[in-house]
Amino acid sequence: MTSTRIVVVGAGYAGVTAANRIRARAGSDVTVTMVNPIPEFVERIRLHQHAAGADPATRPLAEMLHRDVEVIVGSADAIGDREVVLADGTVVAFDRLGYAVGSGPGGGVPGVEHAHTVSSLDGSIGLRDALDRARPGAVVTVIGGGLTGIETAAEIAERRPGLVVRLLSSGVLAPGLSGGGRDAALRSLDRLGVDVREHTAVTRIEPGELTVAGGGTALCDVAVWAGRFVVPDLARRSGLPVDEQGRLRTDETLTVVGRPDVVGVGDAVAPPERVAHHLRMSCQAAIPLGVHGADTVLARLTGREPKPLSIGMTLQCVSLGRADGVVQVVRRDDSPRQLVLRGRGGAWVKERICRGTVGLIAKYAGFHRGMPGPKPQSERVGVSA
Ligand SMILES: Cc1cc2nc3c(=O)[nH]c(=O)nc-3n(C[C@H](O)[C@H](O)[C@H](O)COP(=O)(O)OP(=O)(O)OC[C@H]3O[C@@H](n4cnc5c(N)ncnc54)[C@H](O)[C@@H]3O)c2cc1C
The missing domain is CATH 3.50.50.60 (FAD/NAD(P)-binding domain)
Structure with a gap:
């Protein structure tokens, strides 16, 4: 046979x-x-x-x-x-x-090759080495105000308190979260000492320096690109x-x-x-x-x-260091509800999900179907095919 x-x-x-x-x-x-x-x-x-x-x-x-x-x-x-x-x-x-x-890591601005990334294993090893080498007071700038950028800035600020951590976002931070979810993330980043700058688009990355829209420059010892994945x-x-x-x-x-x-x-x-x-x-x-x-x-x-x-989304989870997090409940179409779990509870849920993921997919992957998705677009009232 x-x-x-x-x-x-x-x-x-x-x-x-x-x-x-x-x-x-x-x-x-x-x-x-x-x-x-x-x-x-x-x-x-x-x-x-x-x-x-x-x-x-x-x-x-x-x-x-x-x-x-x-x-x-x-x-x-x-x-x-x-x-x-x-x-x-x-x-x-x-x-x-x-x-x-x-x-994996994406491009997007000239000089992105001078930035580190957390999007791939090699990238995270390179960033870790750079953080180990950084002198006290060195400026680490995370570029990208989505969930990955937020998690990265928070984690570095918590584990490396001797470094200055900045988070630059071209628009508002975490646009996919509800107002409450965003506020909670901003408060946590502030508590961790992360210097958040919204509406600050980076247009060029050079060793030691970033250029932002409008032509201004900012010193930066370690740049981390957290733009979209490609x-x-x-x-x-x-x-x-x-x-x-x-x-x-x-x-x-x-x-x-x-x-x-x-x-x-x-x-x-x-x-x-x-x-x-x-x-x-x-x-x-x-x-x-x-x-x-x-x-x-x-x-x-x-x-x-x-x-x-037919796949429905359920949550957007953001870790903010190891003891804080935001868990945003979303509709099946990924739009945020007003329900947000924050603080230690948010961190606990996020950690349980990360651990559970590995068990869910290992060996048999037999049990998980997930939520059904939203109605296909052409079946929704007022939406043409
Ligand atoms: C820091 C970080 C935090 C994140 N947090 C979350 C989160 O909290 N929740 C969430 O839902 N998502 C999160 N994500 C996103 C999530 O990790 C990805 O969406 C997910 O990994 C996609 O799974 P995948 O199987 O499609 O691809 P991947 O996990 O990227 O796996 C792809 C595999 O294909 C292999 N591969 C690539 N090219 C080839 C080739 N030519 N030949 C053979 N193999 C190849 C790669 O080596 C890899 O093993 C996060 C991502 C990052 C970087």
Whole structure:
């Protein structure tokens, strides 16, 4: 009997979830192989903690994956017809492919290469080294007032009290939070001594100096870029359909149009707006996307019709150091409600979620379906297709 070869590229939250779920649920005539550049799972949602001085945010992949998932350590360089070519020339044949390469640090301003990042493991190691070398009183400037920038500034301020920490945001801080959530985050940052400057867009980064819109400059010993994430260009390079950000375009089942053998999950994919307009790049979305992608593959293996995507968001969680946090309750479409948990309670919930995430996706990834999504856009009153 010939087996069906399923290959998943990228062992992040979405890829690990998908590989484990397929392996746990498919028959013995299916093989599942994971391709990842390192034999470790990177807990990206903890990289700001690691950069500031906490324990490594990695776990052996063997701890995370179902024991019957084979691991190939390597980086996919091209996806062809039923084969993935790795950077070292190895060819990995597949019958069905899971595309789960995630996201990483983005560009956005000239000189961004002079800034550190918490978006990748290498980035967080580099930032940690820079913080270790920084003299007392050195200025650390975090650029980007989204959730990652806020968490990073707070974590550094708490763990490195000898440094001056600034947080620059081109608009208001954390625009996705409610007024109450934002106020709570601002108060906490103030308590930690973070110098927050809203409506301050950085236009150029040079070693030791930042230029802001309007032409002013500011001294900066360690710059940290916390702008939006960008995706690898593997799909584009491989001639697969992508959106303007380079994310793999899929249909509502997460299948690539014209390539029924390729399913995409996680940050690196762009399902139709109709069902995915509200999904921000997040582990919160990546896990149910991994579940859904796995279910699409499993359905096709058994001749069933895969279902359309329906994922609801529930929370936006921001850690503000280890003893403070903001947990913002959101509607299924990710818009904020007025309900906010702050302070120690917020920190406790966020920490429980981070810990729970690993258990949720490890080995079987069998239990998590998540909330159903909001009504698809064309079905909502007053919204045309
Ligand atoms: C500091 C920080 C804090 C965060 N906090 C939160 C939070 O509190 N809540 C939340 O929901 N989200 C949070 N996020 C966002 C979240 O981490 C990402 O959205 C999530 O990791 C996306 O999961 P993924 O599986 O799509 O991709 P990733 O986790 O990025 O994994 C992608 C995997 O693919 C691999 N890969 C890439 N290219 C290749 C290739 N060519 N060949 C083989 N493998 C490849 C990568 O090495 C990686 O292992 C945070 C992110 C950061 C950086």
